[in-house]
Amino acid sequence: MFKNNIKIAWRNLKKQPFFTFLNTFGLAIGMAGALLICLFIYDELSYDKMFVDAERIYRVDSDIKFGGAEIKASEAAAPMAEALQRDFPQVESAIRFRDRGSLLLRKSGTETNTKELQVTFVDSTFFDFFGINLLVGDSKTALTQPNTLVLTKTAAEKHFGVKDALGQRLLLNNTDTYTVTGVIDDLPRNSFLRDHSVFMAMSGFADSQSPDWGSHNYFTFIKLIPSANVADFQAPLNTLFDTYLLPWAQNFFPGITKESFLASGNYVNYHTMPLTDIHLHSSRQSEMSPNSTMQNVYILSFISLFLIVLACVNFMNLSTAYSLKRAKEVGIRRTLGSNKIDLVRQFLIESGLISFISLLVALIIAIIILPFFNDLAGKAIAIPFSNPIFWGIVLFATVVLGIFSGSYPAFFMSRFMPVKTLKGGGQSDVGGGNVRNALVVFQFAISVFLIVSTIVVFQQLRFIQSKDLGFTKDQVVLIDDVFSAGSQVGALKEEVLKLSQTKNATLSFYFPTPSSRSNGSFFKEGSVDQENAIQMQTWTVDHDYIGTMDMELIAGRNFSKEFSTDSTAVIVNEATLKILGVGPEEALGLKMTDDLGVEELQFSTIIGVVKNFHYESLRENIGALGLFLDRQPSGILAVRLNAGDFSSTIAKIEGIWNRFAPGQPFSYRFMDDSFNTTYDAEQRLGKIFMVFTVLSILIACLGLFGLAAFNAQKRTKEIGIRKVLGASVQQITYRLTTDFLKMVGISILISLPIGWFAMNKWLEDFSYRIEIGWWVFALAALLAIGVAVLTVGYQSIKAAVVNPIKSLRTE
Structure with a gap:
């Protein structure tokens, strides 16, 4: 029976090529866009999880207010790591980084330098702490001696290759000579160390031995013992102020007390940030690598959901609209003994078949545009075709999508009354007009919201570019x-x-x-x-x-x-x-x-x-x-x-x-x-908004185009009568277009307040920002109306210019 249903479904799809194309292409665009966004989100959520014991690693952050300035630092004082490891039994180990910035390197005896953009000093326990293996060298001794360093594989290959690297001497910035004591593999692109290529021994950096508790220059990471609860560690962590920072400060301010310090409105608070949260939840004044925000993940998640829902709405709309053509088929099936469940199964199999065809098209689209998407998003994402979990998720999602998008049309059409459909009666109600109109409103509401968001993001970026910065950056x-x-x-x-x-x-x-x-x-x-x-x-x-x-x-x-x-x-x-x-x-x-x-x-x-x-x-x-x-x-x-x-x-x-x-x-x-x-993150967000706004409008227009074609076909005889009675092409076009524009108008009224609220929340992250002008909403509304008029107008004009004799002969 299933095989028979597949055959019938395939024949029905072949009989309606225009309908099949609109549904398949609309779903494919939505699925391709959602797939790329999901891969992007997965990459964002996977940051730093590859390190050993990542769930037990935390960074020590500092919140400081002193001298009229409030500082949100991701760094701590030089002696912090040693004090934590010595005084707190919850701390299994601790290490520090001190960013060095860029560096010129050349092999001893040569004249040409190579520039490494991200260089850092690090404690010798770095490799054991993060579970990083050396390709050559001994992790126990690699960074124990001053003037030693470890290179990544790519950095080593620039100078002498991986196998020959050990023991080589490098001249740094034409002055200091360092010995290569190890080579590690290139660090993952989804780690906070992704841009770092040279790791220098902290023991050779004199400042790292300083007892200065007032300068916060060291990225300090701790690994808690398995039984430790980080929430219970917070209160003991802040005792460091009384134990170390205050006594150090009293060397310079003999009369200072904790009470007088706090009474002045000053404070120093320490707290922990989970390693795996840094990329999406940390926006401090200094970071080892650029971070993103969870807000962007939420935004892209909603866009992904919107694309899928828009595609499903298209399917529901077109299926219910074209159900008029299949009303007699349903009536005959019911008369010959098919029950409601059989009909639902048949229509769901059809929607599932369209979903799987759409999946194939979506994968082809995703493969083609992935390089452009990576360039847009600043990523190196690959589609994991060899991963069975990926295929399991994709196939499961496709089945769910087929059921979800086909469920309403299936149950809707299975309710047709055989007597009415075979007599040709009740046709005005067969199309499910109210539900269809609501779905069109929903589609365009999402599109208008995305248009508003895109305009606001680009306006803020333009404001940044044109604002008087107090200096001239051009030329x-x-x-x-x-x-x-x-x-x-x-x-x-x-x-x-x-x-x-x-x-x-x-x-x-x-x-x-x-x-x-x-x-x-x-x-x-x-x-x-x-x-x-x-x-x-x-x-x-x-x-x-x-x-x-x-x-x-x-x-x-x-x-x-x-x-x-x-x-x-x-x-x-x-x-x-x-x-x-x-x-x-x-x-x-x-x-x-x-x-x-x-x-x-x-x-x-x-x-x-x-x-x-x-x-x-x-x-x-x-x-x-x-x-x-x-x-x-x-x-x-x-x-x-x-x-x-x-x-x-x-x-x-x-x-x-x-x-x-x-x-x-x-x-x-x-x-x-x-x-x-x-402002790379904002620029990328703006471009991503623009791309997926265009996709959402395209999906909405595909649905509107199909509905306009169906509407014109359903009203063929009415159009012929109107033309015979003297109606002009313009009047008929206006009549056919107005109904759709009413729905677009309703969607504009719904989406504009939501867009205003959402983008004002986004702008709150900027101390200097634009005010969202009325023209933003006017432009978004005009764009939506313009797109709708162009989409519906074509079908309306096409129907209006048909010879009325042909129209009146139509059954």
Whole structure:
């Protein structure tokens, strides 16, 4: 019987090629989109789960308020790891990372460097802690000695291959010599260490032995014993403040107590973050690798669900609409003895057959667009065809989808009364108009919601691009690793400035794009106590920094080579004045110090006030910042170019580079591109929204197109009569289109308030954000109406221009 049902189902699908195409293609698009999103979500949820005992590993985070600044740090003090392992029996082991940033490496005896972008110091227990095996070398001893390092497989192959790596000597940044003591496999793309390629021995980093509990610079991870409950560990963790941090602070503030510290509005709280939660739940001020958010996972999950539901709605709509054609078939079957269950089974088998055909088409679509999707999402996702669990889930989902999408049409058609259908009566009710209309409203409501979301995301990104940041990021090229020129750094800068296309240039490690960051606690002269501390960013710059960055001085002056005293001067931003409680002119001449615990304090004098500029993401408020003069600057060379042919100017700068730093890699980037990387997640989200909004509209239009065709066919005789009685093509088209536009209008009224609420919640993550204007909703509504008019209008015009003689002959 099942075989017979399959044959009948196949014949019915072949008899209705247009209907079959619309259903199959609509379902395939929805299934392909949902499949890709599900693979993306699975990848996001799998982060860091590959490490041994991942469920017992936690990072120690620090919440600090001091000196007017609130810091949400993912780092802890250098002595934290040792104290945790020594004082708490719940802690099985602990390790630290200290990010080093980028590094130039070359094999001893060679002249050409290779750049590694992510380098970190790490404790020697790193391999056992995370269960990482070495391809060559001994994990017990690999990082126990100073000046040793371990490379990833890819990094090792750049220099000497994996097998020959052990014992090789590398020169780091042309100065320090390190010995390779091991090679590990490349770390998984879904791990927090994915971008790191060089791991250096922490024992060779002097700062790691510091007893300083006030500086929080080390990513600290702990592994709890199997029987430990992390909730019970939280209270003991915060006793570290009383045991270690407060006694350390009393060396600099002899009268400080816990009560006075808290009474000043300050605090230091430690808490744990599960390793497997970091990627989706951590958005702290510094991370070892860029993270995503759980919010994005929820958004994409809803989009995936929307796509599937839209595809199913299409199937239900078209099936119930085309049920009119099959009404007599149902009547004959019922008359010949078929019961309701037999009919339901037959129609469900048809929907299941369409689902499996759609699955094949969906897999082909997914394979074709996967490379583009990976590029869009910044992933390296592969469809796991060899995984039986994948096939089990996909086939089960296809069966469920077939049953879900076919259930309403099956039960609907099985209820047809044989007498009415065989007599041709009751045809006006056969189509299930009210349910069908509700489903169309639902489809377009989702589409309009996605249109609103896409417009808002891109508006926020445009706002970020066009906002006055307090500096000019355009036409600035950043040249990295200028220390490669050694003592010729200054001469390199001067030669670049001689180029006619160069407007200005500056040397610094610190820029208002992803770059170095440094905090310090400062005090006004005469008030060196913790209640009056000012937590401030400290950036060292040269004389040309403010001019090159096109920043605005609102009081005082810039650094000048004419003033030798500028070595002890500082230029602060407006946010610093707010904490000091003074105006721009009042601030000039004030003295500040970050020296504590010494007999003779060294003060810096405020000589200027610079207008606030955004040095963090627009999600963050602008904090206090001070610019200090560096008389021997290095770091990054920022060059502001005149408008023109940038490629030829870059080529000339590279020629100068090769003269001053021969054999060293020439690495450059434009500041606006570097700035944009801060918002990679939002840009990707916007593009994903746009793609899947188009897909949802396409699915909705396929359904609307089919319904319009069916509606026009059902009203063929009515159209012929109207034309004979004098109705014009325009009037008939208007009549056929209006009914559908009413449904689209209802969907707009439903979706716009939901879109407004959802996107306002999304914008709350930004301290600086747009206000959603009325035109966003108007544009979304017009787009939906326009798409509907084009979709329905074609079928309406096609029906309206038919010769009325043919229409009236129609049965």
